[in-house]
Amino acid sequence: MGGDRKKGRFQKKRDRGSKRKANAADDGWGAAKKEVVMENHKFETYYKAQKILSDDEFVRLMESLRTLLPISFRITGSRSHALELRDLMINEYFPTMEDFEVDGVKVEVPKPLPWYPQNLGWVSTLSRQALRKSPQLARFHRFLVAETEVGNISRQEVVSMIPVELMDVKPHHVVLDMCASPGSKTAQILEALHADESDAIPEGLVIANDADQERCYMLVKQAKRLQSPCLMVTNHDGQQFPSIYYSGKDSERQHALRFDRILADVPCTGDGTFRKNLNIWNTWAQGNGNGLHRLQLPILLRGAALLKIGGRIVYSTCSFNPVENEAVVAAAIRMTQGALRVVDVSAELPALIRKPGLSTWVVQHKDGPFFKSFDEANTRFGEMRHGLTESMFPAADVAEMNLDRCLRVYPHDQNTGGFFVAVLEKVKPFGALDRTDGLAREEVETIEKAEAERLEKEMGLEQGAKRPAFRNKTAPIEEAAAETPDDSSDHKRKRSEEDESKPDAESAGDVEDGSEPLPKKAKEDNPDDANAVERVFKPRREGLVWVGGESPYRFLLKDDPELVQMRRFFDLGPGFPEENFVVRSENDSWKTIYFVSTPVKKIVSASNSFRLKIVNTGIRIFTRNSANDPSTPTYGCPFRLANDGLSTIGPFVGDRSVIHASMKDVITLLSVEYPKFQEFDEHMADAFKQRDMGSCVVKFDPAAQAGYDGRVRTAILLPIWRAQVSVSLLINKNERKSLMHRLTGNDLEIRTGMVDEPKKDDVDTSAAPSEAGAPEEAEWVIVDAEAA
Template identity: 60%
Template sequence: MGKKSRYQKKKFEKRKGPKKSTGEYGDIVQKNEKFEHYYKTQGILAEDEFDKFVDSLKVVLPTSFRITGSRSHAEELRDLMIKEYFPSMEDFEVDGEKVEVPKPLPWYPDQLAWVSTISRHALRKSAELAKFHRFLVAETEVGNISRQEVVSMIPVELLDVKPNHSVLDMCAAPGSKTAQILEAVHADESEAIPDGLVIANDADQARSYMLVKQAKRLQSPCLMVTNHDAQQFPAIYFTPKDLPEAKTLRFDRVLADVPCSGDGTFRKNKNIWKTWTVGNGNALHRVQLPILLRGCALVKVGGRIVYSTCSFNPMENEAVVAAAISQCGGAFRLVDVSKELPGLIRRPGMTSWKVQHKDGTFYESYENIPEASRHQMVQTLFPPANAAEMNLERCVRVYPHDQNTGGFFVAVLEKVAPYGALDKLEGKGAPISEAEAAATNDATTVADVKDNSIARKRVSEGDSEREAKRIHFEENESKEDGHSKATSSDEAVEPQKKKAAWKGSESPFVFLNRDDPELLAIREYYGLSDKFPKDNFVVRSENDSWKTVYFVSTAVRNIVTAGNSYRLNIVNSGIVTFTRNSAHDGGAGSPFRLSNDGLSTIAPFVSDKCVIQASLADIKVLLPMSYPKFTKFSDEMREIFEKLRKWLQAARF
């Protein structure tokens, strides 16, 4: 969900004193008069329900989780959970505490998201509940279940991702939404390697590595993790920039889940009761707007961008959306999603609001602010003159007391006309906003941002060139449909590795030539189908003796081999498919083992001669021990093993 900015984190760390014996939150009074006064004045809710809203913020948030993976497998796990664990929870009490059976989210598809109000006390006291808890922990560790807050699931569902979509998650860490996006890209189980692409970006390098760990459970060749300030995400060109109609990296879907003040997270972060100030939202507006505008420039015409925060503040929500619509000159419209996610209780977006100065004064327009105080405010905080025409009520507000959730804001925007430098570059005649024209590296900015002390700046062109050096594959590199190609299927190529397609602070990306002898041996040994992409195997070393072979989708490969891919700070991409067997003596068999990480991707393309169909009884023999004796298996399995032994003796690779 919306993240706390690095600026806000530092302020909090400076203020926070040592933990007391009562616990981290034991000394916190759950009341903030400035918070209540501010939102009462804004009129975010009717007066007769405001107290109920505030009281809900003081109650601990329930546990929620999604069942992940392929749809068929997820449904099997869901049915197993209901059948094996829920019956024992019916009419169940622990020390007088009534235990409620977990319930599915009424608006999440196919009952694959659940909420549990079971307390930690009940888990510790009951063996039956502890058994259910162990099930959740075990399935989470292997990636079949993902802990995720309920409201955090909404943006991706409204993003409406399809398997052929290219998607940018601009502020992705810690990665729960990225995982949700990847699941949507892999929703078609008949396609082992979908055409879609997911770029998960985060401004914080350490958090970017958290993304890698989170996404590793899903093992998708369609994922790339990058490290950029979202408002500075670089433009990547598939063809030279000066061509009449250049081809650039554009996205069907963009998620801008931006850093925010986080006052929608009171229920899991009680520190906000003592740290909340109106200044947080006013300041973060200046960071959030450039991020949204950059996403607007990167999305395709006809594409969808979802903007979200875990804040109630209109400065961070409707004000940002309204300013973006205004600056984009009619290129975007708010989508009416009132019919989507039936069962979700949501409130309409605000169409008017006031701006509070740090001295406590509320202003309804920028012109009403005294001249001496204007330098502390920006005009985009206020509703624009044409706010009534923007359909701001189509924004989605989620309040905790409606469905026992956290607080959240979501706006779904559709690009209905060209906007920005990239559209103009591709020959669409799009106007360029003043903010874009002022940006030297194609990143959309706001004039006021340069004066904002919390706006992080980076000259990304210079940084990227220092951190990453682009080396073209070869002088006569072929181009097809505007995408760089290492080889052509109709050409004979010298059996040697290419130079690195990308070099940076991370290991380089070196794509293997389809006629590389070791790669040919791998393909022959495993009987890989001709339908399996031949040019997407990559190693992360320029040395001749590489140990691990990775695989990336064609969409990822096109980005890595793009002419200016050096601008990307790539943290990770690709899944391990083969690893070198150091014990191989050069005789029968292949010196490369098939990796578990890449098994689900490559298995549909492996020859039947390398696939053994085992009975359940034989699988039970395999699971408890590393090297079971042949005599433990069925007659059918022993016969298969004998044929395999003879085949390996005869094979020479």
């Protein structure tokens, strides 16, 4: 969950852990320097009443909550690439750490999570003190930092990895992440979607949605590292995610977008994160959970309506509270009239220690009495129930709902945070979408309205009543304001506080790359520019303005003159979906051309796509060389290949535009700015000379290198700008550092090309991507907060 990074050496004794300084400037454990008392009588009273654990085990839980959380991370990216990086880490860095001591204390080598597939999830207890005193550990630290900066390693709490692993995502699935920010789980979903590496463009897609627009930009920045054309980021309240229909605006029949897999990782109180969010010790109150229940249930119900029959929706929180967990699941099963069932996943992730869900619980009225049933509370308080609803209580048939199949993960079992997961399958129709396929638009609208009114009434939200719908999903629910502490700022956190990735807030809007900010509102087309109208296919908007604050998406026709020129210049094969190029400018001089998968194009082109607040979709494929005159005859193409989209378009680039490199030549490209042709081997130098000026691709294939030691096993594609007498590698410094580490194990030292610096007309320096907005160096240590 997306909280600040927490650092601290594990406490040995409880009496040492009752107080700890929280220094936001260094260790991120609080908003200011102050003493945090790790005691909350209300919390202990509440959960003892819930009987979530035996008395002895509850003591162990509280002791665990007073210790600090170890660092955990995932190795990300395509499967072969991730396995390669895992093996490099184990074989290159771990041997020097074994049986190693710092000040007489043995250093623990990072350990793989026993339940995470293929040892791609890891946990570490390294301290900053050890890294400072040990050159061996400092080298490992540089490796972690380099790979984190380019997205090959992702900081993510252990329990945050569980929900996606239980979704069972396949490459052909259409997936919705309803509450997606900050994006660690979205990245996991995308990795599963791209699991079949033989298919550069999967059949499926992922819509990552979040209620907060600023966090959507952070989400784009996080997910962008995976460079997938199958991702769309939207900005809606999860419970109000719109229905999208595939049909022309004049069509009589509607076919709704429905999802194979949905993740509802909902806003919650976050009391499973005590070990890293110390302020919760001071701010926890049971009223927060009661209030959030009235937001969580509509989100899950909306997810159920959007789910295909036979599809799977995973509901999760980082809370221990049954009112936020089992009560929400049970109410959804009842309100969908049995359309949802809890899936038995006991055989999945067998090494993960989990406890069954609860079938009995109580609901507390403010800080007063506990009630076992809604009738009991209603009899006692009537309309003064302070927000207690029937859906919060166990139903009479709760024993038939198989809530024991839910997963409860407790910190003391495997040294993690606290978490709740329920895997639900849709087994029969529920909601308007399941009854509207093939109907006329007017009939669809009538059914949708009636269904919405029915659910609102059943949830106690009579028409005109106040609803728990807020723009910032991290804020406490409005109706619970009277039950929430006045100092609610500590509760303004993303529900998934376990996600460690936290893009720099100041660069949150810089989601494309360092050189190009997110596009602003579009300029109107010049009505006299008939050529622009002919060149671009615009998705239908029914005469309405685009709902979101971003530019509309416009697809280029496959016979667009510039696309024809690029197709010829890069010798693109016939299998590439050439009708999926899109621009985000309504004038005729677009700077960037993006690419989206066919399923994404289908959604953007849907008859009512104007209802979607699309923040971002597509990957950069081509970027205009704006510093050069596109009409100059020495340049065969006014656009260059963008590194973001090279993994997608690379398999389709013809041999004429691909230059094969030796290991020595790749090192030259990485370590020399603007190397001259003569600095390469004769074969590569000749290849550059024969190539037209402009963009091309360099390929390094380890399998073709005689005597190569195998540090890197997968082929590498690099975007190159070929100038008059020199070349330029079009990747940023962080990516260069990472690649140098993987290829040689050495740090990167960059020098200028031989003889003298290139002249202005010798190299297209504007083509090199800016490093502005590059992520700051990640902190990869647990720090003693009192020593900071």
